[in-house]
Amino acid sequence: MNLSVNIAGLPLKNPIMPASGCFGFGKEFSKFYDLNELGAIMIKAATQEARLGNPTPRVAETSSGMLNAIGLQNPGVDQIIKEDLPFLDNYQTPIIANIAGRTKEEYVKVASQLDQQPVIKALELNISCPNVKEGGVQFGTDPTLAFELTNAVKAVTTKPLFVKLSPNVTNIADIALAVEQAGADGLSMINTLTGMKLDLSGKKPLLANQTGGLSGPAIKPIAIRMIYEVRQQTQLPIIGMGGVTSAEDVLEFLLAGANAVAVGTANFQDPYICQNIILQLPDTLSKYGYSSLKEVMFDSCVNPSISL
Amino acid sequence: MNLSVNIAGLPLKNPIMPASGCFGFGKEFSKFYDLNELGAIMIKAATQEARLGNPTPRVAETSSGMLNAIGLQNPGVDQIIKEDLPFLDNYQTPIIANIAGRTKEEYVKVASQLDQQPVIKALELNISCPNVKEGGVQFGTDPTLAFELTNAVKAVTTKPLFVKLSPNVTNIADIALAVEQAGADGLSMINTLTGMKLDLSGKKPLLANQTGGLSGPAIKPIAIRMIYEVRQQTQLPIIGMGGVTSAEDVLEFLLAGANAVAVGTANFQDPYICQNIILQLPDTLSKYGYSSLKEVMFDSCVNPSISL
Amino acid sequence: MKLECLRVIENHQLALDTYEMRLQGEVLPILSQPGQFIHLKIGQVSEFMLRRPVSIADVDREEKSITIIYKVVGHGTNWLSTRIIGDEIDGLGPLGNGFSLQQHKGESILLVGGGVGVPPLYYAAKELSKHNHVTAVLGFQTSEAIFYESEFSQIAKTWITTDDGSYGYSGLVTELIASLGSFTTYYACGPNGMLKSVQSQLSDIKGYLSLEERMGCGIGACLACVCQTRCNKGYIKICKDGPVVNADEVIL
Amino acid sequence: MKLECLRVIENHQLALDTYEMRLQGEVLPILSQPGQFIHLKIGQVSEFMLRRPVSIADVDREEKSITIIYKVVGHGTNWLSTRIIGDEIDGLGPLGNGFSLQQHKGESILLVGGGVGVPPLYYAAKELSKHNHVTAVLGFQTSEAIFYESEFSQIAKTWITTDDGSYGYSGLVTELIASLGSFTTYYACGPNGMLKSVQSQLSDIKGYLSLEERMGCGIGACLACVCQTRCNKGYIKICKDGPVVNADEVIL
């Protein structure tokens, strides 16, 4: 079955990709399967300087989900370009670089540096990380700031720019429309919901950072609702994510209006999950009466006229 | 162990109560155990006129959670007073009445009628129902509207007024502070998160209402975070809820800053859940080193000075 | 109505995707009436928040067991199908109003079942056949999905229909019914479309329908499972006022 | 590193809240080195999203099995304790860097274990004792929590300590160590507090610590399990660069 799809001018052989932060820079997972099988890879967030991230514990388990507060630990964009991208250059799989920063200037600098890298095929603007004090989510909860940031980054890149939205907002469509107006080529949604777990013995939050981002199947209904809602207001391509663990979940995201689907937390439960979903997708689509991926999207529950 | 607690002047023999909409008006559950064992009962939302609610299907299961879109079906406040409250009058358990409406005027009318009922010991203003087109959640996402509504209802009742907050907002503390200023005596949090599930065969949302409210253990980390966040900004008593299924969950809510805890969805999985939690609470508190409920609250992770 | 830990004493495949399970308990089997259902908890953890409603297909009061027949359609029924003898399942029941069978004596009664709507009719047929002439029309999708043909045959004049014509009468149960003469009362359980057709086809005789709807509590408290009634009587709750309702009272 | 479906061939209680389990597989047991761990999937559904890291306490290459010893502290370990023979558990491993044992010959080696930090030391002790003098100091909370005393005694000079003095030396392992003379190398695994004390107490000899941290992926991709290192070398990942680290490189 033809699983190919084109999102914002970026051709993918299939719509499945690991989500940012859940796959590192690919090296570890390359020991399990050939990364060329993936539709794309969204790599861990890059900032201007190296960041140490938050103190540990950084993760906690919750019912059908988990909290993380990694806090954007990364070696900095220069180091990523030098140390991590060359490995990814061994693959044909399009790489989508996730960009974070404290200030608009930092986002712009990181974006322009990554824009120069041929191995990077698209940028994902992370305006939704709930785990850092400055930057991140504040840009993702204010339409004006989201507009300005997107606009500024768009000016320094010729690559497709996806903006990753935060679900921690009253009206996600407002933010989606703001970044669309600012020139975003696509949307990535959703990032994690801010949550907390307490350590009953220690009588304090279990994560050193106190709060963390909730991901996993627990949040899938929220992701589906938000994508469905945003799809009614924009034709921008959407990379959907939030709790995907199976090919049926992928179909649900596609029907809700997503054009491609990212898998995050589930990679920790099963390192082969992306490969397995790709393998199962044709049968799952057939089971529900589809003979191609394009057909699914024409059948989207919301907007039958999404341009592919 | 002494489990008694006083919230906004309302003395409860223990901090456990079924959440609104998950316990009807008590009759069905009275066949399982003596309702006098409960700390309080939050009854199903009342509106001015009878409401039929939404078409079916009205519920869907999700990972560690469920979606509901009952849509405030209820026989109307007059009928509730006539048919349902007399049964509850057979018990000493304080009844907290949940109030909904399309307009401020409707809320005020329902509140003033319920205020007259001696069996009702407190009111819970539902400004957070995500399942109705008008009223409900729109009051819960705008601090100004929340203020005005609370203020108007407060004017017609002498009973403690709890305002039930919606988690579907960018900043829940803003709403909490607005209703505090308007005279709310306490907060009830959280109501459900708006979610959706698709029917893959039918290629449409599974719920007839399309979206529904997500409840159950899946949302517990969000509830804990929001209570913790709000507790840092107000001393108002908080009735915490969202995914409680055990006495340990209750302790987590109390440590996060709640003064009492409501149990919703879990009643469907186990009709004895509230009774069981009350029975297990003393042992659970002992296990973590507490010899009374008051001690827990002095140990709250956030604000050791909550007045009891 | 009891919450009881039931022991699996049998669980085997009966037909295509369809399983028969016998569950033993102290109280629940004794109380169960034809047409009622039990609400089964799925799994040990909270992954599955909602119980699954399943009809009581038969009761053995001596063995203190109930029989259920279920089709694997999703996670919950799949979990049921993997239970082995000795496993325990938390059951809430019996729930709802069953068939009111006592009132019938010497009547000619028609039972119409479709797919997994057949199970509750078996228990009813057993009781009704003691004092009435019972005819059963049982519809299945295909020959491999058929179950309980011989069980019904022993107590009722039994007709099988299949949608694909692979066994028995080829076509819809409603077509067959039209050719079977007249009855005084009917009981029907099955897909909504079938119930609707039967409801209008047999509107001149007394009829009872067993309804299905997605449920929350299963005991009448959450208002998940409502069905509209005629004459502005508002909604009834299928879990409490049903699942068996008078055919002329509901709007499907 | 393999994902393998392991078969439970033994699972029994060993001491207070502590269980020993043997797991059989084709590849994973063959690859396992002392100090490495396996990441076990809990439950059949997605309720538990995170795997549980557990040390490899022993390997039987002929039987193709690994032994784990775990303490029941929460949902996941409780689930493990209810597995019966024949059940299958999805294991990812062996993960991490183990003890580098080959380099030691004719040395006097001290092993310091606390509670469930003891298991990985057993596999190490078995290997080390072939060419070295091994002393094991094993700390437990109370006499009922003690396990593997005789197993260690057969291959190493073994001292047991209990926090409450109910058996062996009464007090902390560090106090006992001070009285035991000198060693060339030490290996330690246990609670952070213990590791910290040992690290500073034995800072003059070569030492290895086996660290614990809450994990996401277990393979070095998510950055959940970091530990700070000295000399501005930033963080290491415990799951990949550890769990065994040079004692003089990390800041606990």
Ligand SMILES: Cc1cc2nc3c(=O)[nH]c(=O)nc-3n(C[C@H](O)[C@H](O)[C@H](O)COP(=O)(O)OP(=O)(O)OC[C@H]3O[C@@H](n4cnc5c(N)ncnc54)[C@H](O)[C@@H]3O)c2cc1C
């Ligand atoms: C009163 C009553 C009696 C029933 N008796 C039988 C019977 O005897 N044999 C049988 O095979 N089936 C019966 N059903 C249908 C049975 O409840 C569903 O097939 C079952 O709940 C599906 O669960 P699942 O987890 O496998 O499917 P999933 O689709 O994974 O279930 C997800 C959720 O949807 C609900 N759901 C899905 N389908 C239905 C349905 N048709 N009706 C109600 N809820 C549904 C489930 O209960 C669960 O909450 C009955 C339903 C009702 C209401």
Ligand SMILES: Cc1cc2nc3c(=O)[nH]c(=O)nc-3n(C[C@H](O)[C@H](O)[C@H](O)COP(=O)(O)OP(=O)(O)OC[C@H]3O[C@@H](n4cnc5c(N)ncnc54)[C@H](O)[C@@H]3O)c2cc1C
């Ligand atoms: C490398 C390594 C080796 C280990 N070896 C052993 C061993 O041999 N025997 C043994 O009994 N224990 C061992 N542990 C600790 C063991 O992983 C935890 O006790 C276990 O994960 C608790 O799971 P739970 O579901 O029972 O507890 P819960 O508290 O319900 O677990 C909730 C979450 O927290 C994590 N968690 C809780 N405690 C710990 C902990 N101490 N370390 C890491 N994660 C934790 C769990 O993995 C899970 O993700 C080891 C830990 C690590 C990191």
Ligand SMILES: Cc1cc2nc3c(=O)[nH]c(=O)nc-3n(C[C@H](O)[C@H](O)[C@H](O)COP(=O)(O)O)c2cc1C
């Ligand atoms: C451990 C972890 C680290 C993450 N790091 C990032 C990140 O660096 N940048 C980002 O945009 N999202 C990050 N995310 C969010 C995921 O990309 C994804 O949006 C979210 O987890 C929801 O998908 P899931 O439920 O499939 O995990 C991270 C998530 C997890 C669990």
Ligand SMILES: Cc1cc2nc3c(=O)[nH]c(=O)nc-3n(C[C@H](O)[C@H](O)[C@H](O)COP(=O)(O)O)c2cc1C
């Ligand atoms: C079926 C159902 C009906 C509900 N009806 C109401 C309602 O009428 N009024 C209200 O304020 N909240 C209502 N709620 C929300 C609950 O009171 C509670 O806030 C929410 O479900 C979170 O708690 P839980 O996770 O324990 O269920 C309803 C929830 C469910 C599941």
Ligand code: FES
């Ligand atoms: S399922 Fe709750 S009222 Fe019927």
Ligand code: FES
């Ligand atoms: S657990 Fe993911 S990096 Fe160690």
